[in-house]
Amino acid sequence: MSTDEPPDDELLARLRLHPDAIGLLFERHARAVHRFLARRTGPQAADDLLAEVFVAATTARERVHAHPSGSALPWLYGIARNVVRAHLRRRAPTPGWPPDDHMDWAAVDDRLDALGRRDELRRALAALTPDERDVLLLVAWDGLTPAEAGSVLGISGDAARSRLARARRRAQAALDSAPRKDISWT
Amino acid sequence: MDLTTLLDETAPTISAPSDTTLRRARAALDTQVRVSQLHVATARRSRRRRTGLVALVSVAAAGALVVAPTVGLGGHAPQDSAQAAAVLVAAGAAAAGQPDTVDAPFWHVDLEFAYAGKEPLRTQLWIDHDGIARVQNEELQAEPRAVPGDDGVYTSSFAGSSLDDGRTTDWAGIAALPTDPAALEALLRARIGQDRGPTPDVELWSVVTGLLSGAPATPALRAALWEVAAAVPGVELVGTTTDHAGRTGTAVELDQTGIGWYRERLILDPADGRLLEQVAFDASGAVDHWSTYLEQGPAQSAPDIDPPLCGPGSGVSC
Incomplete structure (x- = not known):
């Protein structure tokens, strides 16, 4: 991130009235969120779910609270976790593994x-x-x-x-x- | 074994998402941003009535700010349904002569959207064959930019018309729709089912007008869509009227105020079957909002898309 770009917590503060600020968060964190999704659902499902996370983040922006670290990632991961749960609840459990709606x-x-x-x-x-x-x-x-x-x-x-x-x-x-x-x- | 070692060894090694994956996700996100920005702008300007949300949702479903369900442009008393059907069937026949979409890389829609008493908002879309739209929007250009590097030309996902479950309908999906009016109506009604919209007829009307107002439909499909519109119960002929751009056309209406929606008016050019305008009246008969289609058709070029805000291609690191 260059020094003239707003940090995550500033972007999160702007989101309510400037939803386009999510675009910079996407450019900054889409790959990390994709990895988060891919670890839990596999790469193919992660491709499909990536947009869901950021779209959900845009609609949920009025409830955002920046983490004290300043990073938007914990908030995005929390949304991704809910997206994964909704995705996995549509699937049968994996034999031999614990019942888990956060990991495929x-x-x-x-x-x-x-x-x-x-x-x-x-x-x-x-x-x-x-x-x-x-x-x-x-x-x-x-x-x-x-x-x-x-x-x-x-x-x-x-x-x-x-x-x-x-x-x-x-x-x-x-x-x-x-x-x-x-x-x-x- | 040590737990830390085990977790380190089993930590997934994940490949980076492809550029296509990122582009598609960003396009879907941009669509949501467009809608969210309109909500913000709407709230800022204290635009009235929550029912206006219906228009925004429909607009989003059509790809960005396009489709507001329509209702009458005041003035004339509606005439009978048979006359309305005749007008729409004739529009269908005329629409068969519109320019074809074949070989064109883009479908261009140039429209103005306005709430009563407000300045119209000019929006242009260039939709490519993958269903990705480039959008220019006067209001968004005028808004102070929260982030740098954006001159108001965006990519966004064109959602076609929400034919079934809201999935994106690209050119191939639209081209696959039947052009026989009876088959088209049967297909659309089957996709709509019984649970979507306030009533199946109103939902069919909404889907058909959505396709007519913003989709890269072939002339044959456009002709069939007008005929399907003619078959919707309750559509009535208003007669000759003038749209907000000063063009003379023939108006038909579907009154949905009985279910809490609008009285929707379509103004069409009977000479070539073009949809000129959609107007929404509230239950009191006052104009609530309208969309004027200044131009719609195939295009050989489109504005360049903005570079990414940061990362590869932007010259700015994230």
Whole structure:
């Protein structure tokens, strides 16, 4: 971002009366939002959902609250999360993975198989509640700070940090326990 | 295994979205921005009545500021439906002689939209074969720009007319519509179903007028659309009148005030089947808003699109 371009929080403040400010946020963050979507739904669905996120952001602009970090990404990720949930609720759950309306695990299964890490990841995530999984992956896979993840999830930064610490403890304990042959949430 | 290592190793490696993906998403976003800006402008100017939103929604569905449902231009008492049907069927026959869309890279629509008592807003659209419209809008150009690098020519997604579930209807989709009036009406009614719009007839009228007012329809399709319009129950002939551009035409109306909408008037040129104007009257008979179609047809060129606000092609980093 060049120095003469308005920062995210200034653009967010302008949005209510100047909806075209979303255009600069799109140019700035569309790729990150696409990655967020692709991690949860696969690249093809992400292509289709990208516009939905920014269109929804435009219509929701009167309710925007900038994160203290100044970044618009936590707000955009929160909207993307809702778009993903609406998308995944139209699909059948993926066998062998936890019921989850924030992640299309079938879309990531092949990659995990190739890495030989699917069972380990399943074991670690199976020990967590859906809320704990969310905060763990927002930080580990999306690069958010715990406070930013809290903004996405609609909880305070302190609550997010606490939830993240608990998630990490429980997931690590699951990894440290004796491996089981079959992990199932069904 | 250490959890941090596991999460690092399994973190998805995602390819960047293609330029096409970004372009399509941006086009859809720009359409929403156009609509949102009109809402802001409307609120700023204290334009009256929430029902005006109907016009904005219809306009958005037609690609950007185009379609406001129409109603009468005051003055004449409506005559009977048979006469209205005859006028519309004749318009259909005349429309068959309009320029074809084949080989043209763009469909150009030049219109003015106005609320009663307000200055008209001039808008031009150039719609390409993918359904992407370049839009010029006097009001948006006049608005102080929140971001640099924008001279008022935008790309936006042309949503055709909301034939079924609001999906974009590109030129191929419009070209695939039947040109036999009975088959066209059957198809449109099937897509509309029973649940959309206040009534199926009113929704059919809205879809047909939407296509006539902003879609790259072939002359044959345009002719069929007029005939479908003639078959909508309740359409009445008003007679000869003049539009806001001073052109003389024949007016027909569909009164929807009984369901809380407008009395909508279409003014057409009987000589060539062109739609000249749509006018909306409220229940008291006062003009609420209108769209005057100054020009509509195939075009060989369109204004250049603005460079991106930042990123590749803009010279400005994001």
